[in-house]
């Protein structure tokens with residue numbers, strides 16, 4: 001099973017983004033956290049910034065929208081050329097309709113759930129999505145601790161994906177490091193977002209390789 005490592009540029013230097021994106025060229029995708037100060041108590045990038053990031057990035061963008069009213073705003077990020085656009089289940093009025101629109105534009109459609117949001121209602125909708133993002137911290141900030149208590153949600157998702165033979169990526173985001181990535185992989189995740197553990201210590205290329213190896217060791221064993 002492939003392992004995807006998507007570093008989060010929330011932990012990059014915002015005035016040297018192009019440089020910091022070049023430092024993660026061995027990653028699979030660049031994870032771009034869009035926050036609106038309403039859905040979460042933090043503010044990051046909007047469409048103009050994401051358009052510029054798209055223009056300079058050597059690897060495709062995995063856009064994570066932590067915003068109110070994604071039904072209105074998410075299609076614009078797909079139109080910018082983002083590889084995947086993930087919106088929050090808690091904020092969407094019509095999650096399936098929005099996912100269909102994103103796919104129509106040409107982006108992979110993702111749905112995200114906060115740690116306290118049950119996954120049950122979304123299991124039967126899985127064929128409508130290309131990826132599911134299970135938050136392993138409360139959305140809004142990098143550098144928080146991985147919440148292991150959400151692993152049963154990944155196990156439930158992984159069971160349905162396998163049973164129905166779906167090609168839906170299962171992503172975790174928040175507190176992912178060399179230790180916790182193995183826990184998430186064991187629970188069924190295949191796509192891993194990591195901010196602090198890629199950018200905040202040592203060399204990003206080595207950190208990405210170490211994360212890939214730690215997840216892969218589990219998946220092989």
Ligand SMILES: O=C(CO)[C@@H](O)[C@H](O)COP(=O)(O)O
Pocket residue numbers: 008009010011031033064137138139140141142143144173174175176193194195196197
């Ligand atoms: O969506 C978010 C935070 O809300 C993430 O993508 C963070 O950027 C992950 O950062 P670390 O927990 O890996 O430092």
Ligand SMILES: [Fe+2]
Pocket residue numbers: 008031032033064173193
């Ligand atoms: Fe994120």
